[in-house]
Amino acid sequence: MKPFLDEDFLLLTDTAKRLYHEAAEGLPIIDYHCHISPKEIFENRRFDNIAQVWLGGDHYKWRLIRACGIDEKYITGTRSSDREKFQKFAEALPLAIGNPMIHWTQLELKRYFGCSLFLSGETAEEIWNLCNRKLKEDSLSVRGIIRTSNVEVIATTDDPADDLSWHQKISGDASCAFKVVPSFRPDKAIRVEKPEFAAYIRTLSQAHGIEIRTLADLFAALEKSIAFFDSMGCRASDHALEYVFCRNEGAEKADAVFQKALAGGELTVEEIEAYKTALLLFLGKQYVKYDWAMQIHYNALRNNRTSLYGLLGPDTGNDCMGSYACAEGLIRLLDAMDSQSALPKMILYSLSPNDNAMIDSVIGSFQGPGVRGRLQHGGAWWFNDSKGGMESQMTSLANLSVLGNFVGMVTDSRSFLSYTRHEYFRRILCNLLGTWVENGEYPCDFSYLTKIIRGICYENAKEYFRYDRA
Template sequence: MSLKPFITENFLLQSEVAQVLYHDYAKDLPIIDYHNHLSPKDIAEELPVNNITKAWLQGDHYKWRGMRANGIEEKYITGASTSEKEKFLKWAETVPYTLRNPLFHWTHLELKAYFGINELLSPKTANGIYEKANAILENKTPAQLLEDMKVEVVCTTDDPTDNLTYHKQIAENDNISTKVLPTFRADALFFINKDNFLSYLQNLEASANLKITTLNDFLSVLDTRIEFFNNHGCRLSDFGVGEALTMVDYNEAEVSKIFTKKLNGSNLSDNEVNKYRSFLFIYLGKKYHEYDWIQQYHLGPIRNNNSLLLDQVGLDAGVDSIGDFPMAEFMSKLFDTLNATNQLAKTITYNLNPSQNEVFATMMGNFQNSDAPGKMQWGSGWWFLDQKDGMEKQLNTLSNMGLLSRFVGMLTDSRSFLSFPRHDYFRRILCNLLAEDVNNGLVPNDIEFLGKMVQDICYNNAVNYFKF
C-alpha cells in the first residue's frame, strides 16, 4: 500500500473531478476577506513583519490553546519575559501533537504558502524554519503579504469610537493594492449594565464632539459615527456579545428613562437592560438598512471561562468556548420586527454551537426576498467550527436548508496576516464535496456548470453581495 504525501497540490482533493474543479476554477481566484481582526495600523505603517513569532503566535488563541493542552508553561505562550524564539520553539514542540487538530493543517499550509517550506514543523526542524521564515519576513510588510495571497478586500473590526486614521492612510497610499475597509463593531454600545459603560460614553462623546445627556443625544452621536464610518468605506456592521440575548417589548419613552437612570449612576434591572438592548438592536438595524450596510451577528460563545488566566493575561486570553444559549426566538423577533417595516438589511449570522446549524439555516430562510439573491446569509463555519468537519457540515446543512449556490463563502476571522491559506483550505473542501456528489451520481457531471458554482461561492457572490 502506497502512502499519500502530505500537503501536495492535490491536498484534500480525493478525485479527478475535485482536482479539476479546484485547479481550473478555484485556485487562482482573488480573496475577499469580509470579516477579520487584522490591524489597520500594521498595514498603514508598512513596516517589515520581521519575526514569525509575532506574525504567527501573538494573539492566536487557537495556538495558545494547543500549547496549553500540551502542557507548555504560560510564560512561553503569553509571557513578557521569554524571547520570540523561545516561544516559537515551544510552538514547534507542540505541533506534532496537534495531529488531527486543524492547527496541524493550517500550520503547514501557511509554511508552504508564505515561505515555500515543505518540511513538517517539529523540534528537529524548528531552528531552520525559524531562520528561513524570518529572513523572508524582514523584507515583507503586512500589505505585501496580503498582495502575495491575492487579497483584494479585507474588512477589519473597529469600535464606533475609532478615528479610522489608519484606514484613511491606507486608502491614500497607492502602494497598497488591497482595499482595507472598517467594520462598525457595536458590542460596547450594548453593555449598559457594565461598570465601564459611562466611561465608554465619554469616549463616544469625544469621537463625535457631541455631549450625551439624554437618549436623543446618544442616538445623535450614533448617527454621526455611522455616517463617519460610511464616509470611510464601511459596508458592514458586526455584533458578537457572548451571552443569552432576549428581544422584549419596549417604548422609546421608557428606554429614555432607563438611559437617564444609568447616566445618573443607578443600577438597572435585567428587564431594563433587555428593553434598552431591544431598542438599540432595532434602532441600529434600521440605520444599517438606511446605509445599505450588511449586518453580521456572531452568536453563541461563552467567554472568559478561566478567571485565573483572565486576571493573568487579560481579555482575549483564549479561554472562550461554545455556549448553549437559545437563539431562535431572539433572531426571529429581531428580524421580523425590522422586516415588518421593510427595514431589514442584508444579514449574515454565524453560530458557534454546531447543534444550532439547522436553527440558523432555517431562520435565515424565513426572511429571504427579492431585495437581493441570498439576502439572508447563514455564514461559514466560525471559530471552533472553522475546520474540515465544521465546514463540511455547514456546507451540507446550507445545501439542505437553503441555496448553497448563493453562499458568499469564506473569511478568516483572524488577527494574523499569515492566515489566508484558510481560504484555500475552504476552496479545496468545497471542490471535494461537490466532486463526491458527482462521483456518487447525485449531481450532473457538468464541470462547466459546477465550476461556475465554485467560482461564485469562492468569489463572485461576495463581489455582488457586498458591492465594495
C-alpha cells in the same frame, strides 16, 4: 497513501481536483471580516522573526500550547524569548493530529516561506532560521503578504468612536493596490451592563462632538458615526451577542435604562434586553438606509477562567461554545425588524454547531426580493472552522437553503498569514461538491459547477457587499 499536503491536498476525487485547480485556486480574496491592524497595513510592518507574526495575539495557538502543560511564561509571558516561545509551539504541534492548526501552520510555511518541513521540536531550529531569513524580503512585509495572497478587499473591525485615520491614510496611498475598508462594531455602545459603559459613552460623545445625555443623543452620535463610516467605504456592521433575544418595549423604556446605567445603577436582565433591543432596531434601520450587511456573532461564552482573565484580559484563549437556545429570540428579533422596515442584509454566525439547521431554516422565512441570499448563514466560525465544521455548515446550508448564494469564508483573524484559510476552505468546498457529483447527486456540468464555486469563493461576496460598485 497520499503524501502530506501535496497539490491535491483534501481533494479526494478527480472532479474535486478539477474544480479546485480550474475554478477556485486563482480567485482573489475578499476578506470581509477580520481583526488585523490598519495601522500595520499603512506602515507596511516588517516582522523581526516568525514568532512575532505567528504567536503574537494568536489565541488558537496559545490554547494548543497550554493544553500540553507548558508554563504560561512560554506562551504570553515576558520572561521568555520569542525563540523559546516558538520552540514550545513546535513541540506541541505534532500532538494535535486532527486539529486544523496543523493544516494552517503547514500551509503558511509552504505558501509564504517555501518550506515543506513538518514543524516539530526537532525541526524548529531549521524552520526558525529559514523563516527569519525570508522575513527580510519585501514579499513578507505586511503589504507583501497581502499582495502575495491575492487579497482584493480587507474589512477590518472598528469602533464607532474611531477616527479611521489609518483607513484615510491607506485610501490616500496610491501605492496600495488593495482596498482596506472599516466595519462598524458598536458593541461597547450596546453592552449597557458593563461597568465601563458610562466611560465609553463619554468617549463616543467626545469623538462626535455630541453631548450624550439621552438615548436620542446616543442615536444621533451613532448615526453621525455610521454616515462617516459609510463615506470611508464601510459595507457591514458586526455585533457580538452572548445570545439572541428580543424585548421590544419601546424607546421610552430603553431611555430609562440608559439613564440608569449612566448613573451607575444595577440593571435587571429584562432592562438590559429592552435597551439592547431598542438599539438593535435603531441600528437595523440605519443599515437598511445605507445598504449595509449586519453580522451577528453569538453563542460564545467569553473570559471563562477568572484567574487567566485577570492575568491577560480578553481574547487570550479563554472562551468556549455556548448552548443558548436562541431560535425564538432570533425569530422575534428578525420579525420586529421586518415589521419596522429595519431588516437589513444579515449574516448570522453561531458558535454552537447545533444551531446550523435552525439558522438555515430561520433565514428561509425572511428572504426577500432584490438580493440573492439577503439573510445568510455565516461560514463556520472560530471553533468550527475545521474541515468537519466547514463541511457540516455547508451541508446543512445546502440541505435547507441555497448553497450557491453563500458569501463564503473569512479569516476572522489577527494574523496576516491567515489568508491560507481561504485556500483551506476552497479545497474543502471543492471536495464536498466533487463528492456529490461523483456520487451522482448533481450533474457533472462544469459550467454550473464553476459558477457555483466562483460565486461562493469570490463573486457573491463582491456583489453582496457592493465591492463591485465601490
